[in-house]
Amino acid sequence: MQSLQYIWQLRGWPRLSFDEGHLAEEVALARRAQGLVEGKLAALGFQERQDLSAEAWAQDALATAAIEGEQLDLLAVRSSIAQRLGASAFKGPAAPRHVDGLLSIMDDAVVKASEPLTHERLQAWQAALFPTGFSGMRPVRTGAYRTQAMQIVSGPMGKETVHYEGPAASEVPAQMEKFLDWFNASREDSLAKAALSHVWFETIHPMDDGNGRVGRNIVDLCLARDAGETSRLVRISQRLLDQREAYYNELGRAQHGGLDVTPWMVWFVRQVRIAWDAAGAVLDTSLEKARFWAAHAGAPLNARQAKAVNALLDQGPGGFEGGISTRKYVSLTSTSRPTASRELTELNALGVLKQAGAGRSTRYYINLPGWLPQQQ
Known part of the structure; x- marks a missing residue:
């Protein structure tokens, strides 16, 4: 041709x-x-x-x-x-x-x-x-x-x-x-x-x-x-x-x-x-990330918690393909398992994250509409 x-x-x-x-x-x-x-x-x-x-x-x-x-x-x-x-x-x-x-x-x-x-x-x-x-x-x-x-x-x-x-x-x-x-x-x-x-x-x-x-x-x-x-x-x-x-x-x-x-x-x-x-x-x-942080501006987060939340926000809805677990938090922040468990519980209590599941199946998600698993 x-x-x-x-x-x-x-x-x-x-x-x-x-x-x-x-x-x-x-x-x-x-x-x-x-x-x-x-x-x-x-x-x-x-x-x-x-x-x-x-x-x-x-x-x-x-x-x-x-x-x-x-x-x-x-x-x-x-x-x-x-x-x-x-x-x-x-x-x-x-x-x-x-x-x-x-x-x-x-x-x-x-x-x-x-x-x-x-x-x-x-x-x-x-x-x-x-x-x-x-x-x-x-x-x-x-x-x-x-x-x-x-x-x-x-x-x-x-x-x-x-x-x-x-x-x-x-x-x-x-x-x-x-x-x-x-x-x-x-x-x-x-x-x-x-x-x-x-x-x-x-x-x-x-x-x-x-x-x-x-x-x-x-x-x-x-x-x-x-x-x-x-x-x-x-x-x-x-x-x-x-x-x-x-x-x-x-x-x-x-x-x-x-x-x-x-x-x-x-x-x-x-x-x-x-x-x-x-x-x-x-x-x-x-924009959603900016609005989220504006809503939680007064939350007393430490550097590890802020890092984990930002990482979840960057991943978008359903971040980390199933939320963040204690094990993933340990890997992300280089902290101990007890500290990771305590800090995730604090984030849940503050309303920054929302817990799903229990026991070994416990996962945490960004507490925003549409960001939680469908069944939630």
Whole structure:
């Protein structure tokens, strides 16, 4: 099958098209989900918002790397983000240079979202991903467009299946010039622009390596132009990782189809909407946690009790898959079994936790409506 690239070559690179009517409903739903998140966020304090933003950023960094088959150290990612946000209290292992590079380009896309997208900026993003000039043992051309042919293949050597072949390397600079001219001049809705720019960039596949991460960073930039730093809460790479097979299939269909990319656009904007919905669910938990602590502000909890309650709150309804037992409390707080039993009984008496069962089956749950087992 011919890719979009070859169709563009034959037709003098006309603009991709999409049916705005079919896309409008998904855009409206995504905007509604975004508005709900922004409303909920206003009810949280600065530190809570920053903590949520940092964790979402960390998880999305892990996800965009995982899509490419790379596993990052979560603690190292969190540590680097904490330093960037000025939260020096968080201590973790130092992040490797390529991890710092990934976080730097993600930060650049958000903080400098309003700045033009240029050849130099894209090339700097890609170079930051490969600070040693290698991807594993393979040398990578960095800070420049590729100079060799590009194929996406799978299968054993000698029996490879070619899934996609990009344009000739000699054509990449001119094609990227057209892409950037459109990107910087376009006044299309940011969600439509994110979807369209992603399929366009990935079809050109201009870099020797790192195209997926750079392409998703362009998406982050589009979302940040619309939602500012609130866009950090939208874990779009996490959503794409969760739907990795569908992501590749939809992208492949768009690349091998005609110039009408409406199905891809609708699918992609739907993923953004679902990511906003997920961000809203995280905020709901944070708001409930804040209200819970406000209701129990005067409770005389020690550090161990507060730690256990926070851990249960973080787990959500039915925390720890069956509440917290004396044994789990001992493991969590590193205290003795008698102390654990006494402190859990105190939390129950204070109304912070609610006991379920008896004897060896005794469990404790957060005392909130809907957080107790069904039979309770």
